[in-house]
Amino acid sequence: MENPLDPDLIHAIFKLVWSRRTLERERNQGTKNLDCELRAGPSKRNRPTPANANALKLSCELLQVFITEAVQRAATIAEAEGTSKIEATHLERILPQLLLDF
Template identity: 45%
Template sequence: MEGNSGFRKELVSRLLHLHFRDCKTKVSGDALQLMAEFLRIFVLEAAVRGVWQAQAEDLDVVEVDQLEKVLPQLLLDF
């Protein structure tokens, strides 16, 4: 991640191209920037919800179990 600004455009581009059927598909710079911001918000929200879940379970550390519990609702919200 680039400081607090989010994911690098190169990483986002690579992630997107992994799922494109046509290898010639191109993504504009604005679309990459928008997708990077979406990913930043998604990851931040997952972390916050994981903390809330851990607190609800009286735990001091967020582990994969807490993230797995909040993921279904998180995906529905996005």
């Protein structure tokens, strides 16, 4: 079965998280660590963060397994309650143990 998660989408999500973390780190440092960028070439902050194609493929597989497991566990809780529809409360109940398992 082919993974329905698109590696380009996962890469875009990773890049968004990386850029937000960089901005947060810069805000937290404030003016404490102002240094002169007199060196030749791009600074570390301005370089794009690369992602290995195999790492992206593996990340997609891991996310697919995580999502599948979450849905199965939530469905078990919903079934135990006598409903056939998974609701947010079912996911909230399984989330702590799911995160510990992964």
